[in-house]
Amino acid sequence: MMEHVRCAKCISCGREWEAKPDITTCPDCGGLLDIQYDYDTIARAVNRETMARRPERSMWRYLEYLPVRGMGSRPRLRVGWSPFYEAERLAKVLGLRKLYIKDDGINPTASLKDRASAMAVVKAEEAGAEIIACSSTGNAASSLAGNAAAAGFPTYIFVPSRAPKGKVSQLMIFGAHVISVQGSYEETFRLSQEAIERYGWYNRNAAINPYLMEGKKTVALEIAEQLDWQMTDYVALSVGDGCTIAGVWKGFCDLYATGMIDRLPRLISVQAEGCCPLNRAIATGEPWQPMEENTLADSIAVGVPRNADKALRAIRDSHGVVVNVSDEEILAAARLLGRTAGVFGEPAGVAGTAGVKKALELGLIPPDASVVSIVTGNGLKDTPNAIRAAGEPVTIRPDLDELLAVMERL
Amino acid sequence: MMEHVRCAKCISCGREWEAKPDITTCPDCGGLLDIQYDYDTIARAVNRETMARRPERSMWRYLEYLPVRGMGSRPRLRVGWSPFYEAERLAKVLGLRKLYIKDDGINPTASLKDRASAMAVVKAEEAGAEIIACSSTGNAASSLAGNAAAAGFPTYIFVPSRAPKGKVSQLMIFGAHVISVQGSYEETFRLSQEAIERYGWYNRNAAINPYLMEGKKTVALEIAEQLDWQMTDYVALSVGDGCTIAGVWKGFCDLYATGMIDRLPRLISVQAEGCCPLNRAIATGEPWQPMEENTLADSIAVGVPRNADKALRAIRDSHGVVVNVSDEEILAAARLLGRTAGVFGEPAGVAGTAGVKKALELGLIPPDASVVSIVTGNGLKDTPNAIRAAGEPVTIRPDLDELLAVMERL
Numbered sequence: 001m002m003e004h005v006r007c008a009k010c011i012s013c014g015r016e017w018e019a020k021p022d023i024t025t026c027p028d029c030g031g032l033l034d035i036q037y038d039y040d041t042i043a044r045a046v047n048r049e050t051m052a053r054r055p056e057r058s059m060w061r062y063l064e065y066l067p068v069r070g071m072g073s074r075p076r077l078r079v080g081w082s083p084f085y086e087a088e089r090l091a092k093v094l095g096l097r098k099l100y101i102k103d104d105g106i107n108p109t110a111s112l113k114d115r116a117s118a119m120a121v122v123k124a125e126e127a128g129a130e131i132i133a134c135s136s137t138g139n140a141a142s143s144l145a146g147n148a149a150a151a152g153f154p155t156y157i158f159v160p161s162r163a164p165k166g167k168v169s170q171l172m173i174f175g176a177h178v179i180s181v182q183g184s185y186e187e188t189f190r191l192s193q194e195a196i197e198r199y200g201w202y203n204r205n206a207a208i209n210p211y212l213m214e215g216k217k218t219v220a221l222e223i224a225e226q227l228d229w230q231m232t233d234y235v236a237l238s239v240g241d242g243c244t245i246a247g248v249w250k251g252f253c254d255l256y257a258t259g260m261i262d263r264l265p266r267l268i269s270v271q272a273e274g275c276c277p278l279n280r281a282i283a284t285g286e287p288w289q290p291m292e293e294n295t296l297a298d299s300i301a302v303g304v305p306r307n308a309d310k311a312l313r314a315i316r317d318s319h320g321v322v323v324n325v326s327d328e329e330i331l332a333a334a335r336l337l338g339r340t341a342g343v344f345g346e347p348a349g350v351a352g353t354a355g356v357k358k359a360l361e362l363g364l365i366p367p368d369a370s371v372v373s374i375v376t377g378n379g380l381k382d383t384p385n386a387i388r389a390a391g392e393p394v395t396i397r398p399d400l401d402e403l404l405a406v407m408e409r410l
Numbered sequence: 411m412m413e414h415v416r417c418a419k420c421i422s423c424g425r426e427w428e429a430k431p432d433i434t435t436c437p438d439c440g441g442l443l444d445i446q447y448d449y450d451t452i453a454r455a456v457n458r459e460t461m462a463r464r465p466e467r468s469m470w471r472y473l474e475y476l477p478v479r480g481m482g483s484r485p486r487l488r489v490g491w492s493p494f495y496e497a498e499r500l501a502k503v504l505g506l507r508k509l510y511i512k513d514d515g516i517n518p519t520a521s522l523k524d525r526a527s528a529m530a531v532v533k534a535e536e537a538g539a540e541i542i543a544c545s546s547t548g549n550a551a552s553s554l555a556g557n558a559a560a561a562g563f564p565t566y567i568f569v570p571s572r573a574p575k576g577k578v579s580q581l582m583i584f585g586a587h588v589i590s591v592q593g594s595y596e597e598t599f600r601l602s603q604e605a606i607e608r609y610g611w612y613n614r615n616a617a618i619n620p621y622l623m624e625g626k627k628t629v630a631l632e633i634a635e636q637l638d639w640q641m642t643d644y645v646a647l648s649v650g651d652g653c654t655i656a657g658v659w660k661g662f663c664d665l666y667a668t669g670m671i672d673r674l675p676r677l678i679s680v681q682a683e684g685c686c687p688l689n690r691a692i693a694t695g696e697p698w699q700p701m702e703e704n705t706l707a708d709s710i711a712v713g714v715p716r717n718a719d720k721a722l723r724a725i726r727d728s729h730g731v732v733v734n735v736s737d738e739e740i741l742a743a744a745r746l747l748g749r750t751a752g753v754f755g756e757p758a759g760v761a762g763t764a765g766v767k768k769a770l771e772l773g774l775i776p777p778d779a780s781v782v783s784i785v786t787g788n789g790l791k792d793t794p795n796a797i798r799a800a801g802e803p804v805t806i807r808p809d810l811d812e813l814l815a816v817m818e819r820l
Contacts, residue, residue, distance in 0.1 A: 057467055057491075077752050078493040081467075083518065088485065089562060106518060108493065108752065110790060150752030152499060161805055166576075169793040172800030175749035177820055179813065180805040187808035194810050199817075339585035342487050342518065342560030380520060380790035383579040390582030395571055395590040398597035400604050403589065407609075410587055 004041040005067045008033040008210055011309055019067060021126035024208050032309060033210040034250075035067045043258040048229055051260075057081040059115050059218035065254050067214050072122040074151035077108035079118040080218050084226035087373075090340040094357050098370035100232065101353075102223050103343050105378030109139075109146040109170060111299075111349075112219055112244060112376040117143035119215030120204040121151045129202035131156065135185075135192035136206075138167035139299050139377055144204050145174035156201060158192040160185050164298060166381040184293060186304045206243040207306035213247040220251025223372055224261050231261050232370035234321070236268035236359075238351035239278055240300035242311025244376065245269055249314035265372070267320035268365070269311075270355030272327070275301050278311050279322035288312065296327045296385055299348035299377060321364045325354040331389035333357065334379065338390070344379035352376070414451040415477045418443040418620055421719055429477060431536035434618050442719060443620040444660075445477045453668040458639055461670075467491040469525050469628035475664050477624050482532040484561035487518035489528040490628050494636035497783075500750040504767050508780035510642065511763075512633050513753050515788030519549075519556040519580060521709075521759075522629055522654060522786040527553035529625030530614040531561045539612035541566065545595075545602035546616075548577035549709055549787055554614050555584035566611060568602040570595050574708060576791040594703060596714045616653040617716035623657040630661025633782055634671050641671050642780035644731070646678035646769075648761035649688055650710035652721025654786065655679055659724035675782070677730035678775070679721075680765030682737070685711050688721050689732035698722065706737045706795055709758035709787060731774045735764040741799035743767065744789065748800070754789035762786070 007016040008023050012031025017023060019035055026033060045064045054061055059080030060071050083103045091099035104112040117140065124132050134144050135158035148155045155176040159168065160183060171178045181188040189205065196203050206212050224231060231252070239245045245267060255261045271279045274294030281288035288308050293301040305311065315322065325333075330347050333354035337343045345353075353373045359365045379386050394410075396402040417426040418433050422441025427433060429445055436443060455474045464471055469490030470481050493513045501509035514522040527550065534542050544554050545568035558565045565586040569578065570593060581588045591598040599615065606613050616622050634641060641662070649655045655677060665671045681689045684704030691698035698718050703711040715721065725732065735743075740757050743764035747753045755763075763783045769775045789796050804820075806812040 075495065075498065075751075077495075078516075083488040085485065085487075085560075103518075106488075106516065108513075108516065109754070110788070146748075146752040146754065148752075149749055150495075159803070165797065166790055166793045168803060169796035169800065170754055170790070172803060173744060173748035173754050173789060173796050174752060175745070175800075178803035179816065180803040181808050182805060183808035191808050191810065191813060195813055195817075198810075334583060335585070338556075338583035339559055341485075342556040342558075342584060344519070344556065344580055344583050378520070378790065379583060380576055380580070380788065383576045383793070386579035386583050387575065390579065390585075393569070393578060393582060393588035393590040395592060398591050398593035398601050400601065400608075403601060403605055406589065407605075 002067065002069055004038050004064060006036040006038050009036050021123045022129065022202060023210065024203055032207055035210050035214055037254065039257040048260060051225060059118060062218055062221045065221060067211055068122050069126065072125045074125060076118060077147055077150045079107055079114040081222060082106045084223065085341060087341045090336060093336065093340055094360055095367050096360060096371060097368045098232065100372045101341055101343055102219065102372055102374045104219055104374060104376055105345055105349055109143045110378035110381055111139035111143060112216065113139040113143040114147060115218050116140065116206065116212035116215040117147040117204065119211050120144065120209065121147045121153060123211045124153060124202040127202060131201045132204050133157065133192060133196050133201035134204035135189045138163040140206060142167050142170035145171045145176035149174040158188050160188045162298065164382045166383065185302055206241050213243055213250060216244050216247030217251030217254065219374060220248045221255060224255050229261050231263055231265050232372050233265060234268050234365055234369055234371040235265045236270060236352040236356045236371055237374040238270045238300045238348045238376060239311060240302040240305065240348065242278055242305040242307035246307055246310035246314045249318055264318060267315055267318040268355055268359055269315045269320055269322045270351050271324050272297050272300055272351065273324045275303055276324045277303065278305055278308060279324055281312060282315055282322045297330055297347035297351050299346065300351060321359055323355045323359045323364060325351055325358055329354045329358060334386065334389040343375055345375040346377040346379050346382045347385050349375045349377040412477065412479055414448050414474060416446040416448050419446050431533045432539065432612060433620065434613055442617055445620050445624055447664065449667040458670060461635060469528060469625065472628055472631045475631060477621055478532050479536065482535045484535055486528060487557055487560045489517055489524040491632060492516045494633065495751060497751045500746060503746065503750055504770055505777050506770060506781060507778045508642065510782045511751055511753055512629065512782055512784045514629055514784060514786055515755055515759055519553045520788035520791055521549040521553060522626065523549040523553040524557060525628050526550065526616065526622035526625040527557040527614065529621050530554065530619065531557045531563060533621045534563060534612040537612060541611045542614050543567065543602060543606050543611035544614035545599045548573040550616060552577050552580035555581045555586035559584040566605065568598050570598045572708065574792045576793065595712055616651050623653055623660060626654050626657030627661030629784060630658045631665060634665050639671050641673055641675050642782050643675060644678050644775055644779055644781040645675045646680060646762040646766045646781055647784040648680045648710045648758045648786060649721060650712035650715065650758065652688055652715040652717035656717055656720035656724045659728055674728060677725055677728040678765055678769055679725045679730055679732045680761050681734050682707050682710055682761065683734045685713055686734045687713065688715055688718060689734055691722060692725055692732045707740055707757035707761050709756065710761060731769055733765045733769045733774060735761055735768055739764045739768060744796065744799040753785055755785040756787040756789050756792045757795050759785045759787035
């Protein structure tokens with residue numbers, strides 16, 4: 001039925017499986033699966049010119065690159081085709097030749113995860129599922145809740161109890177059955193897996209479900225097209241579970257394999273100093289080890305990354321750069337993006353930009369480089385940290401003299 | 411220079427003025443000004459077919475209908491062309507034949523006000539201004555802060571101290587100089603006007619600045635095009651200052667005058683029961699009187715609407731329907747939109763939908779009507795009220811037995 005999709009291939013044992021819509025991990029060895037395409041079929045179907053003429057402005061613009069038969073028959077939110085800005089003033093502040101911001105906080109539930117969840121909803125429909133479930137630090141959850149609500153799927157969603165109020169309020173509004181777990185993300189994840197097995201729900205857990213990465217890769221497809229297919233030297237983003245960076249790399253590789261772009265960018269993998277198991281593995285050359293989840297950037301506070309193997313492979317294959325940022329650097333990046341570019345990202349959303357700044361300072365990337373920095377989530381999802389980053393306003397009585405006194409001080 | 415713009419005409423004394431970029435109210439009588447177009451010029455420049463071929467997907471798609479020479483030379487956020495959904499399940503729940511949702515919370519700073527602020531920034535540049543200022547219950551402020559930050563304009567912004575944290579955090583992140591005023595919106599507004607006069611800042615106060623409405627009207631232009639120019643019977647939205655409903659009406663009238671649509675919709679003006687000075691004026695036929703600002707929907711808690719005259723004219727000219735909703739009805743609408751359509755609106759954002767429900771219940775609109783409901787702001791702007799609407803999640807320890815017990819109860 002899908003001649004452009006070859007199979008689901010295990011990244012551990014190499015065995016190839018039919019890409020069924022509800023396939024999760026390798027039935028043989030439990031390894032993660034990777035959806036494989038027939039690139040010749042895709043290359044015959046699309047090129048830069050045909051793409052330019054397409055009216056669709058969403059992630060589904062790139063149907064030939066996606067492991068679906070179509071967009072499904074259910075109503076859906078408009079996910080993707082998020083804004084792409086050249087950030088000249090920010091580049092100047094950082095001392096960088098070219099900087100672009102991909103603002104993926106401008107999505108229906110305000111994060112990049114909408115791309116994965118929209119994909120999950122379509123695959124759940126293909127699988128004939130009735131209920132979708134996942135665990136998440138927050139964004140995967142709220143995106144699943146929203147996209148599933150639009151499509152009429154009930155959801156069960158497991159969140160660690162530390163998830164910010166903004167994200168939890170989204171889940172509740174979207175009518176998800178929310179289980180708040182008093183434990184780490186790892187414990188939350190395990191509980192969700194047990195429940196999914198027991199009840200037979202469609203599994204939208206990142207890494208476990210190989211299709212989610214295919215949804216996430218659409219951010220890379222859009223970046224390439226928004227750059228008019230002229231890739232930058234680097235693409236920077238924050239990394240938690242590893243699923244997004246693996247998806248982004250997959251997107252660029254798919255485009256490269258089908259002749260849409262002429263060169264691949266190097267990835268800049270940004271993690272928090274207090275939780276950087278993947279970057280540490282790259283830096284030391286050792287296997288990754290679990291870490292504490294010690295950062296205010298909740299979306300990347302993942303001590304046991306579920307998609308470690310694919311993420312590490314993506315960073316290495318791209319000759320990537322790894323850089324860890326402190327919470328203070330993250331908050332500073334939030335201010336910087338807001339003030340110079342008018343872009344408001346959540347802590348994990350702006351961590352990529354914090355990493356660009358730090359990579360420049362450390363000489364890991366040259367000042368004459370061109371960089372895309374992906375903002376993965378909207379700042380409105382975590383206003384307490386925004387206030388922490390930017391401070392409180394001056395408060396006065398409605399009186400001109402009081403105002404004049406304040407103006408003197410400013 | 412702008413042959414499609416005729417003048418700025420006073421809606422009180424009728425005098426016509428040159429549409430200078432920094433014009434505010436009528437120099438003669440202080441009345442509000444209305445930008446007037448030469449519709450023949452516009453109709454010669456565009457039609458449905460030429461519009462369909464345009465690649466631009468933002469409010470600037472409709473340049474011929476806008477009082478600008480161009481989009482300005484400064485960087486800008488991508489405002490407008492927000493998602494438009496047919497909400498079949500919600501229509502069924504309400505017992506309505508056709509319902510569409512225009513989700514204007516999907517904008518760079520997450521509200522419809524981005525349209526006005528993007529316009530203000532372009533006009534400020536045309537006027538050669540250096541600083542932009544406004545007062546706002548929140549969304550106008552955050553949109554000005556964000557759009558001005560992208561363009562490199564400093565801003566002074568006056569907010570009543572009751573503005574939700576989410577909105578204030580946006581201002582601070584965008585680097586605005588924020589003055590939080592311990593008083594009503596009316597007092598905040600007055601103080602801003604005094605300061606603007608004293609310092610000569612560019613004035614982005616709604617109503618006072620006639621161009622803002624022209625930015626807001628782009629939501630109507632998009633709705634019409636997203637309906638393939640086949641207008642619905644009604645368009646519903648919440649009303650505070652009156653500027654948005656006046657802009658929406660202006661947009662439809664401009665399209666009608668230039669032959670792009672064949673009929674005008676009737677407006678459904680939705681206000682809060684605790685603050686409905688405009689709807690009360692329509693219902694009683696009396697002049698409007700100030701009211702208390704007694705609603706949790708902060709964006710429409712406007713006891714002294716600045717754009718009353720234009721708003722009342724718009725409602726009357728459209729043979730509009732007025733309906734007031736309680737805070738409980740607003741919170742119920744937030745749940746309903748989230749659960750059935752995957753759309754998360756702030757209280758004022760969903761009030762329009764609450765009004766559609768109530769208008770149906772009261773028999774003010776027939777069940778076989780077609781309606782567009784505009785969601786004017788994103789729910790992430792006010793998460794405390796979202797939690798109030800939707801409740802808190804179930805909290806358990808990471809333990810399957812505890813989960814099973816919860817599942818029994820659900």
